[in-house]
Amino acid sequence: MTRTSLTQLEARDSFIPRHIGPSTAEQAAMLATLGYPSRAALIDAIVPANIRKKSKLELGQFFDPLPEQAALGKLKALAAKNKVMKSMIGQGYFNSHTPGVILRNIFENPAWYTAYTPYQPEISQGRLEAILNFQQMITDLTGMGIANSSMLDEGTAAAEAMTLIQRVGKSASNVFYVADDVLPQTLEVVQTRAQPIGVEVRTIAAADIGGLSEPCFGVLIQYPGVNGDVRDYRAAVEKLHAAGAMVIAAADLLALTLLAPPGDWGCDVVVGNSQRFGVPLGFGGPHAGYLATRDEFKRSMAGRLVGVTIDAQGNKAYRLALQTREQHIRREKATSNICTAQVLLAVMASMYAVYHGPEGLQRIARRVHRFTAILAAKLGQLGYDVVNKTYFDTLTVKSARAAELHAIATEHGVNLRKVDAGHVGISLDETTTREDIALLWTIFAQGVSSSPASPDFDAIEASAQDAYPAALARTSTYLTHPTFNRYHAEHEMLRYLRGLADKDLALDRTMIPLGSCTMKLNATSEMIPVTWPEFSNIHPFAPDAQTVGYREMIGQLEDMLCALTGYAAVSLQPNAGSQGEYAGLLVIKAYHESRGEGHRNICLIPSSAHGTNPASANMVGMKVVVTACDDSGNVDLADLRAKAEQHSANLACVMVTYPSTHGVFEEGIQELCEIIHSHGGQVYIDGANMNALVGVAAPGSFGGDVSHLNLHKTFCIPHGGGGPGVGPIGVGAHLARFLPNQRSTGYTRDEAGIGAVSAAPYGSASILPISWMYIAMMGGEGLTAATETAILAANYIARRLAPHYPVLYTGHDGLVAHECILDLRPITDATGISNEDVAKRLMDFGFHAPTMSFPVPGTLMIEPTESESKAEMDRFIDAMIAIHAEIVKVERGEYDRMDNPLKGAPHTAEVVTADVWEHKYSREAAAFPVASLRKQKYWPPVGRADNVYGDRNLFCGCAPISDYE
Missing domain, CATH: 3.40.640.10 (Type I PLP-dependent aspartate aminotransferase-like (Major domain))
Structure with a gap:
């Protein structure tokens, strides 16, 4: 029997294979499907050589990955430096x-x-309620x-x-x-x-x-x-x-x-x-x-605003x-x-x-x-x-x-x-005691x-009077709805919460293959420190002497993110990606003003950009000039060059997402940066797709001046049903002094810095340990492997689905970055089946839909991430292929164009088990399109939500009490 070395035994405690879903053997099978001998060869074929990182990812003391317990121990030592x-x-x-x-x-x-x-909404009824x-x-x-x-x-x-x-x-x-x-x-x-x-x-x-x-x-x-x-x-x-x-x-x-x-x-x-x-x-x-x-x-x-509508069967349903x-x-x-x-x-x-x-x-x-x-x-x-x-x-x-x-x-x-x-x-609160x-x-x-020496507490209490104007005493009622009056017994509360959770699909049940949103593993060990009192019970304006460990952890995370992005400095104050965009543009604006060029106010934005990009530019007083994309979905460099020259005297910046919003590593990114810099502008690289870059390429190294990062995407802070998030910005050395302060509470990084963009100096500080833990447990090696595996997974799905759904934008050899866009528009033209129909039908298979109609209307954008196993990806692929087979039946006339499993989706248990079944397809086809669903089945709680009815009859509160009578 071959003796296993201690080093090998220790290596098996690594967190990396727990985070990365596909095993080595599964990755080999996926690579074989793509025709590449190794992950490195695939990445070389996808990532432009002029931006490809050649050396290993340097992370200082965190270069070597820490096992889960070791990382928790190291973070606990930092937490112990705080004083609660x-x-x-x-x-x-x-x-x-x-x-x-x-x-x-x-x-x-x-x-x-x-x-x-x-x-x-059909698979989100619990959190919507x-x-x-x-x-x-x-x-x-x-x-x-x-x-x-x-x-x-x-x-x-x-x-x-x-x-x-x-x-x-x-x-x-x-x-x-x-x-x-x-x-x-x-x-x-x-x-x-x-x-x-x-x-x-x-x-x-x-x-x-x-x-x-x-x-x-x-x-x-x-x-x-x-x-x-x-x-x-x-x-x-x-x-x-x-x-x-x-x-x-x-x-x-x-x-x-x-x-x-x-x-x-x-x-x-x-x-x-x-x-x-x-x-x-x-x-x-x-x-x-x-x-x-x-x-x-x-x-x-x-x-956002949650409202009440009806579903296809006329039942009450919630939706945005x-x-x-x-x-x-x-x-x-x-x-x-x-x-x-x-x-x-x-x-x-x-x-x-x-x-x-x-x-x-x-x-x-x-x-x-x-x-x-x-x-x-x-x-x-x-x-x-x-x-x-x-x-x-x-x-x-x-x-x-x-x-x-x-x-x-x-x-x-x-x-x-x-x-x-x-x-x-002195402020008192719920926790105040005698x-x-x-x-x-x-x-x-x-x-x-x-x-x-001994004040008479009860005597003082007996004479204490209300100390607000009598005219301001509340007389109106509140929280009269039954929901706020029936769950006071913990047993009832527990069941209410469980009942709501059971209506939803989250990552604890199934893959959520959302393009642009990176729904990856939020490991339990990453989450545990959030509830430690040394992190959770600290006031944001507590004296510095009491927050040494917090600030040391934050400083280490800033250093980690600098190493991963190639930037010189990072601010963690922005508490959402949108706030990161806004802060980054304010930093650019402050930089130009410091050089006597405050007139620079033109922001170039490709037509494919996420809508927050032009909105953020407008909010900082910039004028947006839209640049074209070519037929392959890439930024049209000729159009960008022409507009940069046209606005040269007033060019403030360009905002570009990389890899592109279309899920491709554009070959011309470095040239794009050079064009903007040659006209005195700054390059803002949206970090929404950073999960395709970590360890492979660094925006601060290939020409970026500013990037915001979505810690709730690439760095494992969970989405939480639509928040919390963190959107820090990384900047080049020339911009570091303009990062946000919070002067009102004594937090000043640099006197030249912009004003506060969130209410606390470090934004959503208590969830930063999640990203710290992720990076510490993955190390440089693991983070690079995660990126490469995410790209491998996206290409595997794209290749297997390509015979059934056209992949809209690709690079060399038909390859994509970490996500792919399936073009359903030809299918819609031929059959009347839309991307929405496919999205709703996926619910019957127990899947959350991919991103719908972004960045291209009529499409589905898929991002599997590195965390999903090959088995789960294959289950999704099988579902999509089965749905395509149903579309073919519609095209051939075997299913009615308006009465088929896709148009009827999602199918609730109430509909499938009703005494009357009026559809031309079977109950079995509706509820159990693949055999595996007979063993484990998620039932959508409502049928397809009626969006038009909901907007025409807008109601954004709890149901009337008469509904409960």
Whole structure:
């Protein structure tokens, strides 16, 4: 028997073969189908030689892959450098208790976190219902007519609200006022967004808003204010409306269970954050922001909107309503590039409200407010001046000993808000206890000789009064829907969550072959650190001394991403791909301005580009010039050269996706970069397709100046049903000093840097350990193998399906990059069967559809990734071939053109088992088109959703109570 060496035994602990689906033998079989002797030979044939990386991927200390337990141990050591304190900083972020049933069955459940955006509603009914609950929760608590399915954070929600009211309002003014007690980080994001589009942001004392006489198109107020004040803005709102201005309120959801909602006193838009509804602090994110507005503005509202429609059988069904991804319609005329949400976090927040119900939420709010009143009374006894006489959960205390009080608090494990040299802020929350109040008494009593040794807690509590204006006490009802009132027993809640998850298709059930979206393995070991308290329980504005491990981990991840992209510096602040695009273009704009070339405002964008590209360019004040693509789908370099020459004096940049949006490694990418640089422009390479580049080619090395990366694609952060995501930007050395700051909270990378683009300095920091773990466990070798295997898998699928469905765009030898486009337009012309029919029929086979009609209408775009086994890919291929056989039957007349399994798909259990079967094809053909489905079958919960009905009869809240009677 041959002795196995220790080195060989250790190598078998590697994570790499657990992440990469096809085994060595399976890869050999796939290569044989393509006619290539090795993976390296295939990559050499696909990737242009002039950009092909010749050396091994250098990752410093992470060059050698770590086994799962070793990586977890290394990350745990970093986490241990953080210090978890009792946070009373507030400023929009609060401690909260995540109910265990939600933690285990949503946050830690792959059925929820590996789901994709619900563009295919029939297989997304569970998460769509959960998002609808979120929308209902927001509209109820804010008193507004409609709410979207979440925003990236409170800061970006406020910025989107600003552009919304400018768009729908009648004022000709370009002035926007912000109250001086709005969260500082929100103000900074608003200022960043306003500057490029010519909006003048002015601050005004909150107390003076009622007397505002200068023309403006809108005002942003905080309710309650950052310092705790609960102000009555009713008269001010009425006066502003009379003057033609509109009002946005940034409101605390928990406070709205006690306070009159902004919708009741005339606000036009309400924004905020749902973090304190059961979502961990996470050093700033991810958390679900929200945006609610008047019903008449629904078609101008940014973001996604879930609505109610009917299916083919007339049953109620949920779907994404309207076309709220406006950048795909309006492109360079779009006013928002938001194409994602924070679905997983919105689901958690909505289920927190379902779990507690209206009475439970109000009980939490009353307890928080009562503790605040008790604390205020005691501070008064100690001789302190509580500046704000009205409050919900926050006190601002005047003291010449502010620095000393912070030091004492830190010694006792408490963080207070550093307001300024003469004031200290204290914010209480759901987790506050009697012991915490006693500890605060101890902290503030030090150095105050007159303080009693043992305060009478109960006596103070008995005399404590509500400290908000009586006129602002809430009288309207909220969360009256049965969903928020029937699942308070954990058993019922557990079953509700399981029932919703069972309606959906996520990666825990099946391959999701979405082109452009990279639905790959989100390994459990990558996910585990997210819930460690050393990462989840840190306030984003905690002192640096308490976040050493966090910042060290972030610094290492930045270094990893620099090594992988060829760029000199990375910022992890953008918390979505759209925000990465926006930040990258702002960096380019700042660079040109620093050189006295601020007039450069032309952005060249190929016609094939993702809609967020022109939308982002518009948002930074650039003018989009579209360049043509040739018959092969590549950027037409002759047209690009001509337009670069035409606009040479004003050329700011080009935005190009690589590999191309069409899934091909274009041969001319380096020439494209040279053309732009020769005319003084910068090259923005969209990193959406980075899964085809890591270890194979680096955008920063072949000519890119800026790229955003989608960590929720290439680097394994799960999609979560449409969020969270992270969209960091990498930049060349000449652009590094322009990366985003957050000056309002003391985070300054470089004085030349742009303003904040998200509400927290490191964006969605708590999910960054996922990507850190992935890279550490894969190492340079594994990451390169992953890229090569992803390309191999795409070509294997394309080659096997080519006899049945034409592959639209290919490179040399009919090869593609990491994804392929199947052209169904000839099939549609011949048979009437559309790409939508194929997408819906795949549901009967238990598959999520590929990307539909992007980037070419009438097509399907497939990306298998490196994580799917050959068996799963073959199962998908067999399904597609079986569907093609059904199409042939339609073409031959064996199936009716309108009554066939594709037009009838998806088929629900209710339809298949009904007493009456009126179709001309059999029940068996409908439900069990392949034999394997008899052993394991996913039943779509609804039939095909009626999109037209849903938009004509728009309803975006929970079902009427009459449905339950």
